[in-house]
Amino acid sequence: AIADTFEARRGERMAWYSSATMVGRFLAPFVGGVLIFGDDFRWVYLADGFAGVLAFLAAVRLPLATATSGSAWQTFKRQRGRYGQEIAFVLRHPGILATSGIEAVQYFAFGSLETFLPIYLNEKLGYPAWKIGLLFTVQILSATLTKPVVGRLSDRYGRVPMIAGGLALGGIATGVIILYPDYLTIAVLSAIFGLGLATVTASTSALVADLSRAQGRGGALGILSSIMDIGHSTGPMVAGVLVAAYSYQMTFEIVGSLLVLISLVYWSGMRRLATRTDQSQRFL
Template sequence: MKGIREVTSDYRIIITSNMEGIQNLSVGALEAFLPIYAVTVAKLDPFRAGILWGAQVVTTILAKPVMGKISDRYGRKPIIFSGMWICAVSLACIPLMQDFYFLILLAAIFGVGEAFVTSSSAAMVADFCKEQNYGAAMGTFGSIFDIGHAAGPILAGLLLSRLSYQYSFIIIALLLIVSSFIFALKVPEKQREVKL
């Protein structure tokens, strides 16, 4: 309980974890509704709709180790901030496109942005935490991650029941952008030793 209290009272850990949570909100929204958009609006067949989702996931898997190494060397904060913007811009552009190749490009770009945030945010939480509280910090991080992922389809579904894809995705993209500025202003970059 002491470890949980220390972790949840550290605003740096909470805000950094929230970057992952909010970014995962956009992932949940995209995973739930990109295939539906692809079939109903872009008029793609189900196979191509599945490829769009696969492009996002495969790109994230391939980019995570690279982005993790870059954040080890150059710092976590700029990677997380950039990743939030990459996700926001690509998400907002998806409803503007109906061509399969443009959509697959945007899905892949979104996957890169996801890798930026995911690879660096967990590492940054670990950087901020005391050794004896790693478990509590990672548990808190994981809970926020899961809440965001589960909330994405719910929020997107609520928005889409009242608004178009374009406005719904723009609202979620704006959440990412606003969050990135809060993160940039409130969370300091932990000083790291740069290896040459």
């Protein structure tokens, strides 16, 4: 809905939406804990239901991108051929697939970091759980607060440079965070990784929306999300194999180097693709 509603400043608007969801996820455990009185969980679920009703009322007031008649099922039957064509268009579009792959690579690193950095900090450096949790709070806050800013920058300076730069920044932070035992340095590097994450994800969804056709925009963003989930889920598995085979330091250096290398490949490939398709304004 955000992508359909806002053609101008799409990156900034979608980044505000993403930051709002992150705020909700950040506050939910705290608010839920406050609403638990002894063994009474009723107030938690009542609050959930109330929030869901408010979200529903807000959703029904959203403007429709296109007017429809009849039920959703009737609309689907009338336009199922077009849906298939739009999905096929997305799956054949190299820019959309490459950008979705970048999102997967970013979340591959994120999954690796959030799984094995706490274990390393606890087992090797002896940091308590509350200090480790605070590091990831700093990371999420960094990503949440900077997303609208980097989304606006992607509107002004282009999606691809922001994506490539953010991925490289996150790769550098991932590769060196394991080298410093000092808590403050780790916190700064964690915040830098959050900034890189925000820079990438604020621009990937906007670029996929830019490159897709209006009728298939939802499908394109759905494919982006699905590919991202694959990267997020495989990160801990692959990192676990690397930790077992080598070491924590080698694992983080490999993951960080992978991000930097892929950022360069993506930037170069998208520039060539933009030149070949004469769509440099849309890509860059």
